[in-house]
Amino acid sequence: MKKRYRVLPAMAAAAALVLAGCAADAGSDGDGDASGEITFDVPDVPMHEEMGEFEDAVDIIAWSGFVEPEWSDAFTEETGCVVNRRVAGTSDEMVQLMRTGDYDLVSASGDASLRLIVGGDVAPINRDLIPNFGDDIVPGMQNQLYDTINGKVYGVPIGRGANILQYNSEVVTEEPTSWDIVWETDSPYAGQVTAYDAPIYIADAAVYLMYHEPELGIQNPYALDEEQLAAAIELLQQQNGLISEYWSDPVAQITSFAGGTTVVGTSWEILRKLAADDKLKGTLPVEGSTGWADAWMISAESDAPNCAYEWMNYTSSAEVNGKIAMNFGMAPANGAFCELNDEAAAHCEEFNALNEEYFENVWYWTTPIEQCLDGRTEVRCTSFQEWTDAWVSVKG
Amino acid sequence: MTTTASKPLSTALYRSRRLRLGSLLTLPLVWLVGLYIVSLALLLATAFWRVDPFTSKVTPAFQFDAFEQLLANEAYLSTSLRTLGIALTVTLLSAAFAIPLGIYMAKVASPWVRGFLAVAITLPLWAGYLVKILAMRVTFTEEGFFNSFFGVFGISGPGFSQTTVVLTLTYLWFPYMALPVYTAIRQIPVNLFDASADLGAKGWTTVRTVVLPLLAPALIAGSVFTFSLSLGDYIAAELVGGATQMIGSIIANNINLNPPVAAAFSMVPVAFVVLYLLATRRTGALERM
Numbered sequence: 001m002k003k004r005y006r007v008l009p010a011m012a013a014a015a016a017l018v019l020a021g022c023a024a025d026a027g028s029d030g031d032g033d034a035s036g037e038i039t040f041d042v043p044d045v046p047m048h049e050e051m052g053e054f055e056d057a058v059d060i061i062a063w064s065g066f067v068e069p070e071w072s073d074a075f076t077e078e079t080g081c082v083v084n085r086r087v088a089g090t091s092d093e094m095v096q097l098m099r100t101g102d103y104d105l106v107s108a109s110g111d112a113s114l115r116l117i118v119g120g121d122v123a124p125i126n127r128d129l130i131p132n133f134g135d136d137i138v139p140g141m142q143n144q145l146y147d148t149i150n151g152k153v154y155g156v157p158i159g160r161g162a163n164i165l166q167y168n169s170e171v172v173t174e175e176p177t178s179w180d181i182v183w184e185t186d187s188p189y190a191g192q193v194t195a196y197d198a199p200i201y202i203a204d205a206a207v208y209l210m211y212h213e214p215e216l217g218i219q220n221p222y223a224l225d226e227e228q229l230a231a232a233i234e235l236l237q238q239q240n241g242l243i244s245e246y247w248s249d250p251v252a253q254i255t256s257f258a259g260g261t262t263v264v265g266t267s268w269e270i271l272r273k274l275a276a277d278d279k280l281k282g283t284l285p286v287e288g289s290t291g292w293a294d295a296w297m298i299s300a301e302s303d304a305p306n307c308a309y310e311w312m313n314y315t316s317s318a319e320v321n322g323k324i325a326m327n328f329g330m331a332p333a334n335g336a337f338c339e340l341n342d343e344a345a346a347h348c349e350e351f352n353a354l355n356e357e358y359f360e361n362v363w364y365w366t367t368p369i370e371q372c373l374d375g376r377t378e379v380r381c382t383s384f385q386e387w388t389d390a391w392v393s394v395k396g
Numbered sequence: 397m398t399t400t401a402s403k404p405l406s407t408a409l410y411r412s413r414r415l416r417l418g419s420l421l422t423l424p425l426v427w428l429v430g431l432y433i434v435s436l437a438l439l440l441a442t443a444f445w446r447v448d449p450f451t452s453k454v455t456p457a458f459q460f461d462a463f464e465q466l467l468a469n470e471a472y473l474s475t476s477l478r479t480l481g482i483a484l485t486v487t488l489l490s491a492a493f494a495i496p497l498g499i500y501m502a503k504v505a506s507p508w509v510r511g512f513l514a515v516a517i518t519l520p521l522w523a524g525y526l527v528k529i530l531a532m533r534v535t536f537t538e539e540g541f542f543n544s545f546f547g548v549f550g551i552s553g554p555g556f557s558q559t560t561v562v563l564t565l566t567y568l569w570f571p572y573m574a575l576p577v578y579t580a581i582r583q584i585p586v587n588l589f590d591a592s593a594d595l596g597a598k599g600w601t602t603v604r605t606v607v608l609p610l611l612a613p614a615l616i617a618g619s620v621f622t623f624s625l626s627l628g629d630y631i632a633a634e635l636v637g638g639a640t641q642m643i644g645s646i647i648a649n650n651i652n653l654n655p656p657v658a659a660a661f662s663m664v665p666v667a668f669v670v671l672y673l674l675a676t677r678r679t680g681a682l683e684r685m
Contacts, residue, residue: 092652095452119451197634199649245556245638252533252635259537261556369450383449385654392649393471395641 039150040371043120045300048309051129057082058307061097062107063294065328066158071320078314081307090198090248091365098122104302105311107158109292110146111200111365111384117147117154122297124152129309132316133157136336140359145373146366147295155295156312157333159325161351162291162362163196163204164282166267168257179208179285182265183239190242194256194265197246199384199391200365203290204266205232205239207363211287220374221290222366229382229390236394246395250274269351270329288361294330325351331359443659454655462656472646476664479643482558483626483668486565487619490573493566494618497574499607502581503589517574525568529635532564536636556638564632569625573618580614581607616676623672627665 058081060067067085076082086103088094091112098106098121108116116122127133133156140160142148147155165176172181172189181187182195183205195201206221209231218228244262247253254275256262272282296312298305314320322337322344331353332338338348352358366373372381382390409416446457466472497517501510520528533556535541542553554560584607592602630644643665650658 090652092452096652099453115451119448119453199653240639243639248634255533255537259534260539261537367450384452385447385449385657388650388653389465389469389657392475392641392646393469395639395645396471396474 040118042118042149042152045120045123047124047126048129048298048305049126051309052306054079054081054310055304055307056080057084058105058304058311059084059086059103060105060107060311061086061088061094061103062105063088063328066107066294066324068327070327071315071323075311075314079307079310081304081310083311091200095119095121098297098299101299101301104299104304104308106297106299107294108147108155108297109294109365110144111292111367113146113155113295113297114149114367114369116297117149121300122154123300123302124154125156125298125312126309127153130156130313130316132313132321132334136318136334137316138331138333138335138354138356140356141293141295141333144293144364146293146364147297155297156316158294158296158315158321159328159330159332160291160293160359160362160364161269161330162284162359163266163289164269164272165285165289166257166265166272166280166282168260168263168279169281170279171263175281175283176264177283177286179204179287179289180212182242183208183235185238185241187242189264192244192261192263193239193242194253194262195236195239195243195246196266197248199387200290201266202229202232202236202387202391203363203365203368205235207290208287209235219376220372221363222368223372223374223376223381224368225372225376225379225381229386233390233394237396240394240396268329273329284358284361288363291359291362291364293364295333322347325353439659439662441659442655443663445656447654447656452653452655462654462660465657466660471641472661475641475646476643478558478641479627479665480668482562482565482642483623485562486569486626487573487622489562489566490570490622491577491615491619493570494574494577495603495607495611495615498578498581499603501578502584503586514578517571517578520567521571526631528568529564529632532560532567532632533636536560536563556636558637558640560636560638561632561640561642564636565626565629566622568629568632569622572621572625573615576614576617577611580611584610612679616679620669620673620676624665624669627668 060083062085064087067083072083072085086097088097091109094106094108095112095115097103098108098116099119106112106116106122108122113122125133137157141157143153147153147157165179165182167176171192181189182193187193196204202224203221206218206224206228209216209228210218210221213231216228216231218224224232245252245256247256247265250268250271253262253267254271257267257280258275258277267282269282272280296315298308298312302308315324316334318334318336318340321332321334322340325332325337326344326347329351331348331351335348335354337344338353339345348354368382368384368387370380370383372379409419441456442454443462444458444460445454446459446461447454497513501513505513536543536553536555538555540553546553554563588606589602592606597605628644630642630648633640633642633645643661647658647662650661
């Protein structure tokens with residue numbers, strides 16, 4: 001491990017950068033999905049030009065289950081790059097760790113990636129050096145707003161998933177079709193509802209409002225002006241009265257369902273699987289949902305770019321990408337994996353890997369920023385800090 | 397001469413008072429100033445810094461935005477007061493349990509029972525903090541031990557709520573109150589009890605007029621622990637609190653996204669503890685600790 005002691009890493013890094021002035025060149029058709037419509041001031045970070053000799057080691061910040069000996073040992077044997085893994089618990093932690101400059105790679109989710117890109121913490125990806133990053137990558141994970149900025153690609157897709165509505169089928173006997181049972185005061189399950197304990201959960205309220213209160217004009221749950229944010233917070237405060245407990249620790253969520261404290265609420269497919277309890281079922285309601293998509297990003301200060309690039313290439317192959325996806329419980333980015341064997345096909349089926357229609361209704365976590373991500377220019381949208389501040393008043 | 401030659405270190409220390417003091421204080425001072433005070437000062441400084449709304453990066457500045465944000469949103473105030481209430485309740489509960497237990501252990505129990513109780517109080521300290529909270533989580537979950545045991549009598553538990561947070565924190569910090577209180581009671585000479593009885597005082601009067609005044613320093617020492625540890629805790633709120641929000645929960649939410657607000661808000665528990673210490677100092681109890 002490297003030993004680099006920095007008293008004020010954020011300060012040092014920040015001083016060297018000119019930050020986002022947010023040049024607006026936004027499209028006006030209100031469709032925030034396609035990138036290229038919105039441009040940002042991004043610090044000019046050079047791209048790795050060509051592969052050289054492998055370094056000794058590569059330091060990776062990853063979600064639990066992304067870097068496991070089962071596939072990292074073979075990588076080390078092949079390349080000589082020792083893989084040092086640091087498991088992070090939240091996106092915010094990942095951002096903070098990447099800013100220390102001590103790591104080469106991060107498995108960033110959409111709510112971390114924009115911050116990393118605009119902060120100049122990660123470098124653009126040279127796709128020529130990653131042969132596995134090709135046409136096999138499912139279309140829904142290419143050129144997304146959260147990892148492709150100003151025409152440059154910053155992330156190599158790993159996998160994606162939706163935040164599903166999970167329910168205890170012994171209590172909730174009919175499959176719910178709407179999220180209303182976790183939001184509305186007349187819910188039959190009041191007092192037994194769980195919700196995700198993080199400011200990003202505000203987007204879940206926005207997804208619900210987008211469907212049920214179109215007059216609010218929400219086009220993208222991550223682009224909320226002040227009025228829309230206030231409406232989302234009001235809905236969350238209403239939900240607070242129904243809550244048995246909020247969860248941020250996955251294990252706590254599993255035990256909450258298993259112990260009967262909670263019977264319905266937001267979840268991840270993998271948590272339902274880990275709970276290994278047949279009475280727990282999941283569904284994607286009609287309103288759609290939030291979700292996440294993860295991508296490898298390389299540090300702007302990486303001191304092992306060759307190992308890092310080879311790792312991104314290695315983990316993008318159908319086999320390894322599939323292993324990660326199966327281990328974590330998500331839809332793999334590499335669609336070719338689904339054709340490898342029956343087990344792979346079943347996994348892809350279960351997690352809707354190739355079902356773009358399913359994911360059309362899923363809004364991947366994205367950092368809310370002042371520049372409206374849905375392309376509106378006449379209003380200022382609320383930033384993640386404002387979301388965090390507003391989140392405090394949900395629980396009061 | 398032989399002594400100076402064979403023990404140069406002792407000789408040097410004996411000759412120089414500065415060296416003596418230096419060798420005694422260097423290590424604790426480096427710790428206190430270098431790590432403790434400096435990191436606290438850095439934390440305070442961060443509260444005045446600027447945070448970029450997009451990237452969450454902080455840049456040195458001198459502004460009061462973070463404090464203004466704390467004042468503008470009343471949830472920060474209500475959370476502070478709630479946390480203060482929880483910490484005070486935990487402290488009072490701990491004291492209420494510790495005093496009778498301490499009197500029993502020190503003055504009534506046989507040596508064997510006393511030893512057993514001392515072990516029983518200190519034993520949980522050997523278990524991890526998180527393990528103990530998770531144990532409480534298992535106990536109070538809907539289909540958990542509490543409900544299945546007391547359900548027979550028609551009693552249902554508090555579930556995951558503020559009450560459970562208070563119970564859990566009391567369980568966690570009780571030894572820190574019980575031990576000083578027990579030690580203090582042991583040091584009260586038995587003849588004081590006899591004298592009190594000779595003068596016609598009944599049991600409760602003796603406790604009120606003799607034991608409690610002598611216990612004040614121990615109670616305050618214990619309460620500094622129970623109070624300040626409860627103020628700073630957020631894991632209990634997260635794991636057994638249901639929808640309970642404490643000061644620590646908000647700081648944890650902000651520490652990466654908005655460090656200035658986290659830093660500014662962490663001044664609140666510091667202020668509470670300082671006020672508490674000042675209040676106890678006025679009673680004169682700190683001098684007798």
